[in-house]
Amino acid sequence: MNALVNPTLQVAQLLRVLRQVEGRKKLHKVVHILQELGWPFPERFDYSYYGMYSRELRAEVDSLVQDKLIKEKANPNMAGERTYTFESTPELEEFLDSLRVEKQPPWVALARQLNGLHTQVLEGISTVLFLRSRGLHGEDLQRRFGALKPHLKGNFIRCETEARTLLARRPGAVPA
16 A cells, blocks of 8 residues: 555654654654655645644654554653654554555655754754755855754754755756
8 A cells, every 4th residue: 555645654654664763853854854855745844943843744643652553752851851752563563564555665765864863963954955945045045044043053064965965866856
């Protein structure tokens, strides 16, 4: 079965292949970046304080947790706040297998690569892709990035380089 029939299945498929994602923020950035690179994640994203955020994605994840297909664990961090870890379960595997959802979608290597990056790097890449999709490039892009993400200003070159590299690898990309 094609996971695109239901967006929640696409997210379930992502969590199955990643097995674990450290943080809601990271999950949102991974899905947003995959979407910006042309992979069929249909969630609507809006810009928020922490970067790109999707209410739809949040609802889909909450549904998977409620149905006990993924585990959500709260972990206190150094600042005394809670972060969340999402883990796939054997029930998720069985459910997706029963629907014959593809085990290794074409975007799996990219998703694993993104999941291995620090959340702030993903936040920067996601922001660069968002700004590029709004037509910003060069100094305008850098200036707007610095205004939106002053805490990441020093990482702009790395994030912009990573974004360009990822864009060159997207489906149907024409080599520069």
